Amino acid sequence: MVxxxxxxxxxxxxxxxxxxxxxPPGIRLNLGCGKCILPQEEGWVNVDKVALEGVDEVMxxxxxxxxxxxxxxxxxxxxxxxxxIPHQIDKYPMDGFxxxxxxxxxxxxxxxxxxxxxxxxxxxxxxxxxxxTRLIVPETFGYLRQTxxxxxxxxxxxxxxxxxxxxxxxxSQAWTNVLDQQALGNALRLxxxxxxxxxxxxxxxx
Numbered sequence: 543m544v545x546x547x548x549x550x551x552x553x554x555x556x557x558x559x560x561x562x563x564x565x566p567p568g569i570r571l572n573l574g575c576g577k578c579i580l581p582q583e584e585g586w587v588n589v590d591k592v593a594l595e596g597v598d599e600v601m602x603x604x605x606x607x608x609x610x611x612x613x614x615x616x617x618x619x620x621x622x623x624x625x626x627i628p629h630q631i632d633k634y635p636m637d638g639f640x641x642x643x644x645x646x647x648x649x650x651x652x653x654x655x656x657x658x659x660x661x662x663x664x665x666x667x668x669x670x671x672x673x674x675t676r677l678i679v680p681e682t683f684g685y686l687r688q689t690x691x692x693x694x695x696x697x698x699x700x701x702x703x704x705x706x707x708x709x710x711x712x713x714s715q716a717w718t719n720v721l722d723q724q725a726l727g728n729a730l731r732l733x734x735x736x737x738x739x740x741x742x743x744x745x746x747x748x
Contacts, residue, residue: 566654606645666735
């Protein structure tokens with residue numbers, strides 16, 4: 543499969559997958575890539591803990607620190623990985639979610655960013671997988687987006703991100719096409735299995 547076909551396949555199968563034009567050039571990490579292998583010749587480093595064909599770096603992304611240097615990465619794709627982050631990480635007092643994003647903050651260049659795609663916590667997709675460790679809703683990312691110098695919701699993270707395109711995008715189930723925008727908004731906030739996926743683009747505040 544050629545590079546353009548791989549990208550189109552991802553767009554066709556993963557809700558929230560970006561357009562190729564959105565991705566900055568340079569060093570690009572594809573974290574937890576699985577079988578979604580992106581081309582090395584375009585700067586991609588495919589990372590997974592399983593040595594599948596095409597994986598460039600075989601490593602456990604929940605063991606820290608990562609091998610990339612400070613301010614060395616231009617872009618990170620993290621599709622359907624953050625819902626698997628363990629709560630407890632050896633030798634770290636914080637929840638693993640915050641340790642993971644601290645590492646992301648560390649390696650991204652100031653003008654770089656990460657795209658996170660994950661299942662919506664109030665959905666069967668978010669709940670059904672026994673390897674999911676947490677249910678994520680758009681407001682979850684608010685704990686990463688505090689203004690530098692503020693208290694990060696009392697978690698004292700020592701870092702912060704800003705959302706590039708405002709609030710996270712929430713993708714709804716196909717059947718919701720029959721709802722008007724007000725009804726859809728109410729259903730997403732109050733009802734189960736209306737949304738299915740979340741995408742957010744986060745830039746490190748440095």
